[in-house]
Amino acid sequence: MSLAPATDLFRDHLRSLLPQDVFRDSAAHYLEEPRGQFEGQAGLVLCPDNTEQVATIIREAGAARVGVIPYGGGTGVVGGQVLPDGPAPVILSLERMNRVRGLYPLENVLIVEAGVILADVQAAAEAADRLFPLSLAAEGSARIGGNLATNAGGVNVLRYGNTRDLCLGIEAVLPDGSIWNGLSRLRKDNTGYDLRNLLIGSEGTLGVITAAALKLSPRPAGTGTAMMVVPSPEAAIELLALARAQMGEGVSAFELIHRQGLEFLSETLPDLRQPFADPPEWSVLIEVGLAQGLDPAQALETLFESAAEAGAVVDGTIAQSEGQRRALWSVREHIPEANRRIGAIVSSDISVPIGAIPDFIRAGAGRIAAIGSFRINSFGHLGDGNLHYNVFPMPGKTKHDHQNQRDAIKQAIHDLVQEMDGSFSAEHGIGRLKVDDLERYGDPVKLATMRAIKATLDPVGIMNPGAVLRAR
Numbered sequence: 001m002s003l004a005p006a007t008d009l010f011r012d013h014l015r016s017l018l019p020q021d022v023f024r025d026s027a028a029h030y031l032e033e034p035r036g037q038f039e040g041q042a043g044l045v046l047c048p049d050n051t052e053q054v055a056t057i058i059r060e061a062g063a064a065r066v067g068v069i070p071y072g073g074g075t076g077v078v079g080g081q082v083l084p085d086g087p088a089p090v091i092l093s094l095e096r097m098n099r100v101r102g103l104y105p106l107e108n109v110l111i112v113e114a115g116v117i118l119a120d121v122q123a124a125a126e127a128a129d130r131l132f133p134l135s136l137a138a139e140g141s142a143r144i145g146g147n148l149a150t151n152a153g154g155v156n157v158l159r160y161g162n163t164r165d166l167c168l169g170i171e172a173v174l175p176d177g178s179i180w181n182g183l184s185r186l187r188k189d190n191t192g193y194d195l196r197n198l199l200i201g202s203e204g205t206l207g208v209i210t211a212a213a214l215k216l217s218p219r220p221a222g223t224g225t226a227m228m229v230v231p232s233p234e235a236a237i238e239l240l241a242l243a244r245a246q247m248g249e250g251v252s253a254f255e256l257i258h259r260q261g262l263e264f265l266s267e268t269l270p271d272l273r274q275p276f277a278d279p280p281e282w283s284v285l286i287e288v289g290l291a292q293g294l295d296p297a298q299a300l301e302t303l304f305e306s307a308a309e310a311g312a313v314v315d316g317t318i319a320q321s322e323g324q325r326r327a328l329w330s331v332r333e334h335i336p337e338a339n340r341r342i343g344a345i346v347s348s349d350i351s352v353p354i355g356a357i358p359d360f361i362r363a364g365a366g367r368i369a370a371i372g373s374f375r376i377n378s379f380g381h382l383g384d385g386n387l388h389y390n391v392f393p394m395p396g397k398t399k400h401d402h403q404n405q406r407d408a409i410k411q412a413i414h415d416l417v418q419e420m421d422g423s424f425s426a427e428h429g430i431g432r433l434k435v436d437d438l439e440r441y442g443d444p445v446k447l448a449t450m451r452a453i454k455a456t457l458d459p460v461g462i463m464n465p466g467a468v469l470r471a472r
Contacts, residue, residue: 002087003066003460003461003465004064004087005066005087005089006087010044010066011023011044013060018056021047023045023046025045026044026091029074030071032074033076033082034074035077035347037079037433038084039082040081040083040084040091041082041086041088041089042088043069043088043091044088044089044091045093046090046091048092048094049096049097051097051171051173051179051210054173054208055177056177058173058174058175058177058208059176059177060177062176062177066462067086067463067464067465068089068092068204069081069091069204070092070094070149070464071091072114072142072145073143073146074141075142076428077347077431077433078432079467080429080430080467081146082432083465084432086466086471094115095143097115098115098116098117099112099116100116100124101211103128105128105216108216109185109215110125110213112211112214113145113210113211114143114144114210116143117144118134118138118142119139122135125216126219130216131216131219131220133159133160134147134156134166135154135156136155148164148167148170148200149199150163150429151164151200151201153381153386153427154427155253155255155287156252157381157383158251158253158381159252164200166214166215167200167212167213167214167215168184168186168187168213168215169186170183170209171183171210172207172210173207174206175457175458175459175460175463182196184213198453201429203429203431203468205458205469206463207457220252221291221294222292223287223288223289223290224289224297225288225325225329226286226303226316226319227275227286227316228283228307229314229315229316230283230284230312230314231282231312231314232358233358233382235311235313236256236312237358239284239286240254240354240382242307242312243288246302246303247290250290252287253285253383255284255379255380255381256357256378256387257335258282258379259279259282260376260377261338261339261377262279262331264335264339264341264342265331267338267342268341269334269338269341273330274331275317275328276315280315284382285329286300297319304316336388339390344391344392345374345392345402345406346390346406346409346413347390348387348388348389348391348410348414348424349424349425349426349428350386350387350422350424351385351386352420352421354383354384354385357385360417361378361387363416364389367412368409368412368413370412371412372402372405374391374394375392375393377392385426386427391413424437430467432467435467438469
């Protein structure tokens with residue numbers, strides 16, 4: 001069944017059911033996504049204030065066969081938050097649903113609405129001397145509903161898991177407008193199908209998450225940060241094993257950095273201070289958070305000494321102050337901005353088994369070289385097997401000079417990922433950008449099951465049409 005546009009008549013009908021402050025002008029930011037690959041249509045922008053208003057919108061959209069595009073902070077990089085073609089949709093922004101509904105410090109639980117900005121979730125936890133460990137570059141504008149809808153990753157997955165692992169329960173509006181009251185604080189609830197985890201990561205295609213019960217953690221008594229130079233990716237994996245053997249789950253982040261990323265920083269952000277005068281070929285940013293009575297700096301020094309003896313590190317620096325810690329993290333956090341200024345031909349968010357990462361890096365370089373001369377910046381969350389594998393033009397050229405090679409480069413990377421039992425989308429989701437890839441590389445049985453679930457929950461196909469699964 002085809003969808004209908006959000007017409008003036010449909011808008012006027014909703015005006016009879018909703019307060020005037022729900023209706024917004026179609027501002028430019030609702031129609032954009034960060035990488036500029038998709039431009040959304042100027043549909044009907046609605047900003048509900050509560051779950052009942054969301055339910056009304058979804059119910060009426062279903063009756064009128066109008067598509068609904070859930071909108072969080074607009075920070076997704078695979079185009080899931082915009083609809084570039086088809087009938088003009090409802091753009092459903094959760095920005096006004098930004099309240100903290102409950103805080104239970106002794107249970108380590110925080111209940112928030114979907115429109116709360118991630119940094120504000122972190123601050124609410126910190127005010128109770130707790131930690132909400134999800135941390136990513138867009139945390140100042142990303143909203144927790146979008147983080148849940150995409151099952152966001154970030155730098156702390158090694159220790160705390162993805163967003164799915166940080167959620168105990170959700171409240172959601174389903175495609176028929178019914179409200180699922182699954183906002184549970186329970187750690188154990190083995191009563192049937194896991195609807196929570198079905199909706200988390202579904203990118204707004206099966207319903208709209210309106211609130212969540214989030215899992216908090218104790219704040220580490222001490223935090224230590226270091227950047228260590230390793231002779232190879234194999235040595236980085238050995239260093240990770242040593243770190244976990246010595247500090248267990250105290251290792252919060254383990255980020256692999258390639259020389260190319262540091263050179264891009266020197267080229268585009270020359271005032272950013274780097275820890276080494278000569279950029280090393282490979283380095284690792286390590287952060288640990290330890291319990292009371294343990295000295296993080298001493299633990300990192302012990303790690304360095306044992307790793308050096310094993311030949312796994314050749315140089316390093318350990319932060320001695322919060323300022324030095326922030327300076328080390330600033331290097332890692334500015335690499336994506338340097339990448340943006342250089343202009344990637346292809347940006348890949350892939351994962352392979354951790355032990356396969358060195359082989360992937362070597363084989364990937366060979367396959368890209370067979371297509372042409374390019375620069376590769378391979379960096380990311382080594383501790384959970386997630387690499388941002390980005391291909392750039394040589395100096396003097398731009399990404400626009402290689403548009404005819406873009407598809408070949410992407411397929412070469414994703415084919416290699418598939419051969420190594422990896423994933424072509426480790427943490428960014430599918431959105432609209434990777435629908436073709438899902439059809440090419442996805443398991444046929446999984447795809448058929450996903451389509452059956454979609455058809456059952458959303459038979460009209462109003463929820464984020466064309467995202468994750470091709471609209472039919």
